[in-house]
Amino acid sequence: MHTQVLIVGGGPTGLMMGSLLRRWNVNCRLIDEGEEITRESRAIGIQARSLELFQNLGIVDQFLERGQIGSGAKVFLNGKERVTVNFGDIGREDTPYPFVFFLSQTETEKILVDDLKKHHLNVERQTTLEDFYQDDKKVTATIRKRNGKEEIVTADYIIGCDGSHSKIRKILDLPFEGASYESEFIMADTQVDWDLDNNRLMVFLDPGNIGVHFPLKDRSRVLTVRENHDMPETTETTSYPATLSEIEEHFKEATHRDVKLHDAEWVTRFHVHHRCVRQLKVRRAFLVGDAAHIHSPVGAQGMNTGLQDAANLAWKLALVIKKKAKEDILETYHSERWPVAQKLLKFTDRIFSIVTTKNKAAIGLRTMFFPLFARFMMMGKRGRDFMFGFISQLNIHYSPSLVVSAGAGQRMPNFETIGGKEIFDLLKGYKFHLFVFGERPYNERLINVEIHHLPSSRFKTNGLVLVRPDGHIAFQTNDVSEKSIIDMEKYLEVSGIEHEF
Numbered sequence: 042m043h044t045q046v047l048i049v050g051g052g053p054t055g056l057m058m059g060s061l062l063r064r065w066n067v068n069c070r071l072i073d074e075g076e077e078i079t080r081e082s083r084a085i086g087i088q089a090r091s092l093e094l095f096q097n098l099g100i101v102d103q104f105l106e107r108g109q110i111g112s113g114a115k116v117f118l119n120g121k122e123r124v125t126v127n128f129g130d131i132g133r134e135d136t137p138y139p140f141v142f143f144l145s146q147t148e149t150e151k152i153l154v155d156d157l158k159k160h161h162l163n164v165e166r167q168t169t170l171e172d173f174y175q176d177d178k179k180v181t182a183t184i185r186k187r188n189g190k191e192e193i194v195t196a197d198y199i200i201g202c203d204g205s206h207s208k209i210r211k212i213l214d215l216p217f218e219g220a221s222y223e224s225e226f227i228m229a230d231t232q233v234d235w236d237l238d239n240n241r242l243m244v245f246l247d248p249g250n251i252g253v254h255f256p257l258k259d260r261s262r263v264l265t266v267r268e269n270h271d272m273p274e275t276t277e278t279t280s281y282p283a284t285l286s287e288i289e290e291h292f293k294e295a296t297h298r299d300v301k302l303h304d305a306e307w308v309t310r311f312h313v314h315h316r317c318v319r320q321l322k323v324r325r326a327f328l329v330g331d332a333a334h335i336h337s338p339v340g341a342q343g344m345n346t347g348l349q350d351a352a353n354l355a356w357k358l359a360l361v362i363k364k365k366a367k368e369d370i371l372e373t374y375h376s377e378r379w380p381v382a383q384k385l386l387k388f389t390d391r392i393f394s395i396v397t398t399k400n401k402a403a404i405g406l407r408t409m410f411f412p413l414f415a416r417f418m419m420m421g422k423r424g425r426d427f428m429f430g431f432i433s434q435l436n437i438h439y440s441p442s443l444v445v446s447a448g449a450g451q452r453m454p455n456f457e458t459i460g461g462k463e464i465f466d467l468l469k470g471y472k473f474h475l476f477v478f479g480e481r482p483y484n485e486r487l488i489n490v491e492i493h494h495l496p497s498s499r500f501k502t503n504g505l506v507l508v509r510p511d512g513h514i515a516f517q518t519n520d521v522s523e524k525s526i527i528d529m530e531k532y533l534e535v536s537g538i539e540h541e542f
């Protein structure tokens with residue numbers, strides 16, 4: 042049977058990929074070897090940029106109802122509180138979500154599966170990709186179904202959302218370059234009785250231990266990091282399970298206080314790796330999410346990055362499949378997203394190495410300078426904006442390889458327009474939007490682009506802003522003359538995108 046896109050892997054990345062492609066009516070199949078969605082809470086930190094994507098898709102309320110807004114963060118050194126950050130003081134007015142949000146990955150996947158069903162796509166469970174090859178015209182894949190039978194599937198494109206052990210990556214023979222950290226993580230989703238407020242993210246550092254507390258709606262996640270050379274070199278944890286009393290003992294040492302952990306739902310031990318491929322695309326095959334890059338859990342970035350990878354790729358693939366854009370546009374998936382993965386790996390590696398250093402001098406420096414540095418960064422708006430902008434993924438912008446105009450590649454910010462409406466109230470449905478600021482009405486030659494006229498004296502300059510489905514600016518100009526519209530259309534032509542999408 043032929044399908045336009047075969048998505049392999051129904052974790053958060055694959056579910057998002059399917060849901061976005063279906064919004065463009067692309068014919069897809071989504072297979073997953075697992076019996077059901079993950080029961081492990083895994084990614085609990087959802088960043089502002091992901092919430093903005095969920096808002097665009099009309100599903101953000103389901104997240105907000107089920108999860109917990111982190112009100113702020115505290116850093117403790119040797120048990121003493123040294124730095125406090127209130128997310129309310131972050132001062133980012135260009136997003137409705139100036140905070141970190143906590144919800145278990147199981148709940149996130151449930152919401153995405155429901156959304157997928159609404160767009161008429163079901164995950165084919167217990168169905169495994171065994172092999173595939175590709176030629177200039179198509180991909181031919183062998184899949185094994187739940188009844189044990191083999192099926193040959195042909196597809197225009199195949200997308201590897203099959204996680205860190207990706208079969209697609211192995212078949213493509215792409216090395217997963219990087220290394221493993223020596224430290225071991227033990228964590229539990231549990232009830233915590235102690236003298237501190239369970240609504241906060243808290244980090245505890247002392248020379249020998251690291252402990253972190255994350256707030257969840259009805260419980261907490263506690264995590265400790267230690268060096269353990271006896272730990273097997275694997276991410277599989279079942280063969281070397283952790284116990285709640287073990288993590289309680291480590292957590293007490295890290296926090297320097299009396300702590301009681303009880304009624305745990307998930308206790309696990311794992312090793313962390315930092316790895317990335319050199320190519321996100323090989324002809325008709327793409328790698329997305331953990332299949333392409335994995336990093337330390339510092340900053341809660343993994344799942345969020347996979348969701349944004351999917352948002353970057355889906356509309357480009359849809360345009361090409363519908364023959365509305367040249368195939369070259371698909372190369373920009375790699376040129377835009379690979380640098381993001383590289384930067385993230387460097388950042389998380391640097392922070393993780395500082396935090397887990399075993400070097401005595403470095404530990405001394407960390408203990409002395411970390412609180413000063415953190416206070417300095419959070420004191421001024423610029424420092425806060427830099428830190429929050431990076432972690433929340435709001436500051437990600439692409440080099441304008443696709444279309445070139447000042448401001449192109451940046452994320453469209455949110456702000457109030459007219460009648461109490463905000464930009465993000467208008468920016469909906471994973472499609473192109475054209476904002477026309479100023480008095481001159483636009484003559485609507487662009488079909489399938491939602492056009493918003495915002496004729497108001499409140500805007501200092503007139504202008505046009507064309508926003509891509511993933512929320513990044515494709516083109517912007519400060520006037521709305523006929524010439525600027527012709528310029529925009531030229532840019533689209535140069536990019537190989539037909540205007541009548």
Ligand SMILES: Cc1cc2nc3c(=O)[nH]c(=O)nc-3n(C[C@H](O)[C@H](O)[C@H](O)COP(=O)(O)OP(=O)(O)OC[C@H]3O[C@@H](n4cnc5c(N)ncnc54)[C@H](O)[C@@H]3O)c2cc1C
Pocket residue numbers: 049050051052053054055072073074075083084085086087146168169170171202203204205207208228311329330331332338340341342343344345346347
């Ligand atoms: C303890 C922990 C805490 C974390 N915390 C955070 C956090 O706070 N924030 C954050 O952003 N990230 C976090 N992460 C990372 C996050 O969980 C991953 O980045 C995310 O799950 C990646 O999603 P994915 O869909 O790319 O891959 P996965 O979730 O690994 O999904 C891959 C899917 O592919 C399927 N599959 C594999 N091979 C095949 C095959 N051959 N055929 C068919 N199906 C196949 C698997 O069954 C699986 O369902 C955390 C991870 C862990 C372990």
